[in-house]
Amino acid sequence: MFEVAISARSAMFAGMNTTSEHDRNLAAKLRSLSIEPAAFKTESPAPLARRRMIPGVMLVLVATASLAAVSLYGPEMLERIETALAMFSGSDFTISANGAEARARDDAAAEGGRTPTKDGAKSTAALxxxxxxxxxxxxxxxxxxFSKYEGRIVAVEVEAGDLVVAGxxxxxxxxxxxRFALRGAEISGQAAALALDAKNIELAQARLSLVRTERLAGRDAMSMQALExxxxxxxxxxxxxxxxxxxxxxxxLEIDKAREQVEALTVRAPISGTITRLTAHVGDTVLSREDSVRENESLLVITDTAKMVIDADVAEANIALMRPGLSGEAVxxxxxxxPFAVEVSKIAPVISRxxxxxxxxxxxxxxxxGMRPAMAARIRLVVGEGSAGATHPPSSFETPARRLGDAG
Structure with a gap:
C-alpha cells in the first residue's frame, strides 16, 4: 500500500522537467520509510497488537510526508497525498475502530454482570x-x-349484596x-312435674310413718315386723x-328438642359478611339439611369479603424458589x-398433576x-439474593400510559 503511494510520488517527480539533488534525497528518504512485505507466517500475530501498531505507523508516515510536501510544493501537494492515503487506509481505520468497540462489548459481556467494588475488585451480583x-x-x-328441618318459607329478611352480622x-x-310437637312436649313436662309432686308427698308420708313406727318399736309398742x-x-x-x-x-329434654326445632325454623347468619348468593323465596318448601345434599338446595351464601386472598398457580419448576413471606405484586x-402488594402465606402440599x-x-x-370473590388475578413474584432492597424494572402489569405519567 505504501509502495503504491511512493511510486505515485516518484512518477510525479519524473514528470517534472526540473529534478534537483534535493528531490532525489527526499525520494530516497521516503523509500527508506516504506514497509517491506513480511514473509508468510503460518501463525498470525495477535490481531489486537497488529491493529494498534498499524494506525500508529501510518500516522507517522502521513505526518512525515505532509511536512515534506508542504516544504517543497505547498499546500496543494499535501492535499493530494492525504487524498491518496485516505483511499487506501480509510477503510482500515474504520474497521479497526469498529473492531475495538466490538471487543469492548465482548469483554463487558464476559464479565458476567460483575461490577467494581469500593476497593477496585470485581464482585458478582445475583440478578x-x-x-x-x-x-x-x-x-x-x-x-x-341450609334449613336444619323441613319447612315452608314465610319470610326472607335479606337481599343479595346485603351486609349481615352473625346472629x-x-x-x-x-x-x-x-309447633305441635313443642306444645305436646310442654304438656308432658307439666304432667311429669305433677307426678313428681305426688311422689314427693308419698315419700314424705312414708318417712313420717317410719319415724312413728321406730318410736313405738322403741317402747315395745310395735312389733319388729311392722317396723320393717x-x-x-x-x-x-x-x-x-x-x-x-x-x-x-x-x-x-323433649321440650328443649321441640323448642330447638321450632327455633331452627328461623334461619340466622352464622358469620358476618355479604350475601353473595340468595336462592330462598317466600312460599318455597325446603328440605332438611340431611336431605339437602346439593349446593343449589341451600338458602343462601354468606362471604366475609373483608378477609380475601388470592390462590394462584405457578410452574412446578419454581417450587424450590417458593417460601412463605416471599413478596411481589398482583393485578x-x-x-x-x-397493582397492589401481595405476600406468600401458604404453599400447597401437593402438585397438580x-x-x-x-x-x-x-x-x-x-x-x-371493588375487588370481589372469583375475580381473575395475575401475580408477579421477585426472588433472588439481589432482590431485597433493589430497584426493580417497571412492573409488567403497568400500562405505558401509567409509566409515562410516573415519569412526568
Whole structure:
C-alpha cells in the first residue's frame, strides 16, 4: 500500500522537467520509510497488537510526508497525498475502530454482570428473577345456609349484596308439626312435674310413718315386723320419687328438642359478611339439611369479603424458589391499572398433576376497593439474593400510559 503511494510520488517527480539533488534525497528518504512485505507466517500475530501498531505507523508516515510536501510544493501537494492515503487506509481505520468497540462489548459481556467494588475488585451480583402466575380471588370464610328441618318459607329478611352480622335473622320458615310437637312436649313436662309432686308427698308420708313406727318399736309398742314394713314403704316411696324426677328431666329434654326445632325454623347468619348468593323465596318448601345434599338446595351464601386472598398457580419448576413471606405484586383483570402488594402465606402440599403447577395462597395489601370473590388475578413474584432492597424494572402489569405519567 505504501509502495503504491511512493511510486505515485516518484512518477510525479519524473514528470517534472526540473529534478534537483534535493528531490532525489527526499525520494530516497521516503523509500527508506516504506514497509517491506513480511514473509508468510503460518501463525498470525495477535490481531489486537497488529491493529494498534498499524494506525500508529501510518500516522507517522502521513505526518512525515505532509511536512515534506508542504516544504517543497505547498499546500496543494499535501492535499493530494492525504487524498491518496485516505483511499487506501480509510477503510482500515474504520474497521479497526469498529473492531475495538466490538471487543469492548465482548469483554463487558464476559464479565458476567460483575461490577467494581469500593476497593477496585470485581464482585458478582445475583440478578433478581421474576416468577409469574395466575389465579383467582378467594374468600376463605364462606358459609352456606341450609334449613336444619323441613319447612315452608314465610319470610326472607335479606337481599343479595346485603351486609349481615352473625346472629341476624335471614329467613323464617313455618312448620305446624314442629309447633305441635313443642306444645305436646310442654304438656308432658307439666304432667311429669305433677307426678313428681305426688311422689314427693308419698315419700314424705312414708318417712313420717317410719319415724312413728321406730318410736313405738322403741317402747315395745310395735312389733319388729311392722317396723320393717314401714322401712320398706319409705324406701319404695323414695324410689318412686326418684323415678318421677327422672321423668321430669326427660320431659324437659323433649321440650328443649321441640323448642330447638321450632327455633331452627328461623334461619340466622352464622358469620358476618355479604350475601353473595340468595336462592330462598317466600312460599318455597325446603328440605332438611340431611336431605339437602346439593349446593343449589341451600338458602343462601354468606362471604366475609373483608378477609380475601388470592390462590394462584405457578410452574412446578419454581417450587424450590417458593417460601412463605416471599413478596411481589398482583393485578386484577377487572382493575388492570391498580397493582397492589401481595405476600406468600401458604404453599400447597401437593402438585397438580394435570397442570404441572403448585398453588400459592397470597395475602393482600391494599387491594382495590371493588375487588370481589372469583375475580381473575395475575401475580408477579421477585426472588433472588439481589432482590431485597433493589430497584426493580417497571412492573409488567403497568400500562405505558401509567409509566409515562410516573415519569412526568
Amino acid at each position: 433478581p428473577r421474576e416468577i409469574t402466575g395466575s389465579g383467582y380471588v378467594i374468600a376463605p370464610d364462606t358459609a352456606t345456609a 341476624q335473622v335471614l329467613v323464617r320458615l313455618e312448620d305446624a308439626g314442629a 314394713e314401714a322401712k320398706t314403704a319409705a324406701d319404695r316411696a323414695e324410689n318412686a320419687a326418684l323415678q318421677a324426677r327422672q321423668d321430669v328431666e326427660k320431659a324437659e 386484577l383483570d377487572g382493575f388492570p391499572g391498580q 394435570e397442570k404441572g403447577t403448585v398453588t400459592l395462597r397470597l395475602s393482600l395489601s391494599q387491594p382495590p376497593s
